Each structure stands twice: as structure tokens, then as C-alpha cells.
Amino acid sequence: MKDRFVIFGWGLTSFGIFFSAFCYFIIYSIPLTALGLGCIIIGLTISLIPPHPIPNKVVKTILIGSIASIEAILEEFNANQEALYLPPQEGKIYAYIPLTANPKIPAIAQIQRAPKRVITYVDGNPGLIIYPPGSDLITLSRLNIESGGSLSDIEGILSDILIDFTELVSKVNVTVKNNEVTIQLKEIKVDVKAPRFTRILGSLPFSIAACVIVALTRKPVKVTDEQKKGKTVTATLLVIE
Numbered sequence: 001m002k003d004r005f006v007i008f009g010w011g012l013t014s015f016g017i018f019f020s021a022f023c024y025f026i027i028y029s030i031p032l033t034a035l036g037l038g039c040i041i042i043g044l045t046i047s048l049i050p051p052h053p054i055p056n057k058v059v060k061t062i063l064i065g066s067i068a069s070i071e072a073i074l075e076e077f078n079a080n081q082e083a084l085y086l087p088p089q090e091g092k093i094y095a096y097i098p099l100t101a102n103p104k105i106p107a108i109a110q111i112q113r114a115p116k117r118v119i120t121y122v123d124g125n126p127g128l129i130i131y132p133p134g135s136d137l138i139t140l141s142r143l144n145i146e147s148g149g150s151l152s153d154i155e156g157i158l159s160d161i162l163i164d165f166t167e168l169v170s171k172v173n174v175t176v177k178n179n180e181v182t183i184q185l186k187e188i189k190v191d192v193k194a195p196r197f198t199r200i201l202g203s204l205p206f207s208i209a210a211c212v213i214v215a216l217t218r219k220p221v222k223v224t225d226e227q228k229k230g231k232t233v234t235a236t237l238l239v240i241e
Helices: 004-025 030-048 056-076 108-113 133-141 151-165 195-201 204-217
Strands: 084-089 092-098 119-122 125-130 171-177 180-186 221-229 232-239
Touching: 004 030, 056 125, 056 133, 056 195, 084 108, 084 204, 092 119, 092 133, 092 195, 092 204, 133 151, 133 204, 151 171, 151 180, 151 204, 180 204, 195 204, 204 221, 204 232
Parallel strands: none
Antiparallel strands: 084 092, 084 221, 092 125, 119 125, 171 180, 180 232, 221 232
């Protein structure tokens, strides 16, 4: 997919060429010709700026490496419970994964007070603290995601990250209903073989989406009901009040 800034840059360059030629040869205006030349210079500058300060391949390599490390930790502790994505503390979104089957999610305040280490205890029960790859990806993408924002903005933000920045998918569709966010992704381009990570934190694009929603709402999020049908994968992300 061509970067929007590159398209804009070449458009401005083309306009500058025709405008300056018209002003110089038709109406004989030197100031307006100079304005057209300025548009050419600005357009070329925008076109030649790399669309991504960090190349897509580098981003994908970082993500895959992070998932491999997390997969090893989950395997080591035989984790099986669904992860709960939590608002940032010390600047980073993190996930809490119970190591025992609990009848209900522990109180969010209890989880947030628990020590931030690989194995922590919440109400006497052991759990893992994991920093998912989406936590750092939000910073790398340089998107200004303001806390307290509306979930109506989520589709545009996810498109910027999953399509333009990482090129993980081809299309993103989002439906928001109350505290449920249903995300449909088409043509996932990176197939990461990490079954336990996928089962617990959701597949890579949905794990990233969970981090984005947490950053936007500053509320805990869980990934549920992930299903694949042909080239389309759909999941529901639950925002916990």
C-alpha cells in the first residue's frame, strides 16, 4: 500500500510543475512561478522522506521475537487462563495471566497493587505479569493515542497500526456495542506459530488491538471468541468497567 504522504508529495510536485510552467510561459509572473517552484521542492521533500522511520520488516522481526520469548515463558509455567490487559503503570501496558483457575477475575485494584514481576500474587493466587508486544508498538508507531478517547476512533487507529505501520493485515473493520469491540481482520500477512500465546493473549493483531484499546480507554481489556473463516479472522474484545 502506498503511503498517504508519498501520494500527497507527488501530487503537490505535479501541481507545482504545471503551475510554475503556466505562470512563467503564459502569464509571465515571476513571483507566481517562484511559488510553483516552492511547491515542487516541498512535494519532492515529502515524497523522499521514508514513510516509516523504522522499516516494516524490522518491526515485524521485533514483534515475532517478543512473541517467541513470551511463548517460552507461558510454556514454562504451563499457563492456560486468558490474559487481562491492564492500563499502563510506569508507562507500559501489561497483561495479568492467572496461573490457577479462578471462578472470577480478581479485583482490578488488587492486580494493580501486586508487585510487577514475572510471578506475582493476587489475593494469594499466583499469576504472571507479561508486557505484550503491542505495549512498545504503540510508542514505536508514534501515534498520539489520548487517554479517555472515544472508541469510535478505534478503527482509524487500528488501521494506521495494523495496515500502514506494521502491514500485518489488509483490512480492518470495527463494530462497537456498549463495552464490546468486535474486530474483523482480512488477509493476515504474518502467521506467527505461537499456539499458547494465541490462546491466552489472542493472536498478534488482536493482542495489539487490545493494547490500543487499553491505551485509549485506560480500562482493562480481554480478548474473547477469536474465530477464523477463510481469510477473515474475527474476535470480540471486552472492555471491563
